[in-house]
Amino acid sequence: MGGAASGVARDTIPPVINLFMDSESFAFGGLTGQNTTLLANLSDDSGINTTGAGIGHDITAVLDNDPNKLLVLNDRYVSNVGDFRAGKVNTLFKDLAPGPHSLRLKAWDTYNNSAEREIEFVVARDEKLALTHVLNYPNPFANSTTFFFDHNQAGSEPDNLDVQVQILPWPVIWYAP
Template sequence: MVGTGIGHDITAVLDEKGSNTIVLNDYYESEVDSYQSGKIRYPFDDLEEGVHTLKLQVWDVNNNPGEAYTEFVVANDEQFALDHILNYPNPFTTNTDFYFEHNKPGLSLDVRIEVFTVSGKLVKTIDGKYLNDGFRVGPINWNGRDDFGDNLARGVYLYKLNVKTPLGEHAEHYEKLVILK
């Protein structure tokens, strides 16, 4: 049950402006057979392009408050964008997971992650198709092995994230990862 006490609504504050406080009670949907988790789906309209912040505050049935913060990017509808690209853990010894955010929810994305040595030799390619109703993709797990199944040596590697939409849009981004063995 949400919004059961005075001042105990689910609220969001956009861009740290108290005048942008939004009551989200009507947008909350609990997970099936769970009283501990759920989803909030709220349509933000007419946001300016650029980086925005959102602070979410909720209350449990024992009057304990909880807060969460997130940052997101609004891009032109014509422009496919990637953000918050990372692998975790980094550095890693045996396995790591790749994550990223994008601005095209509801589309099936073709994802390719290519891992290179610092000298530019391609050692691993990970391909997959991902359909999300949200903006985040991951985890995409990698066991630290090359395309032949051999363990890679410890050291610094580069990876290229390449993402394509069914509409022909594509974006790519480079990051570093470290293997410790």
């Protein structure tokens, strides 16, 4: 009983945090619906602290920098099977107001190193499909191109959406000398 281990390696490196909304293909500043899910991937060689031991050493999320909207997410953390060093936090945000939002997540490792990460997103009304950041690559193209876009339909991957794309020929104007 009692005592401390000697020769324990020091850890001064904070956890790695990656944030997404609804899907891991989400891009910072992208579009979501009014009901959207935060997906956070956390990792640290020493493990993620989920005990809440120590004042303020919880996994927390703050919406729109409002301290009244602070959520403790310790119970939402699920470690990867067979790996105490990494895991995920998933949590649903309901009935968000349309417009821009930010969300900041803070996590601690078991050596009391903390990290914070912020993500920004724009909420669009759920009633209609909304698209932003519509682009294609390569552009210009000769034989084929791929289209990318953000949308507000939570839980829907672009492969599951019925979207029609029309490609019109670029007008060629000839000027006679």
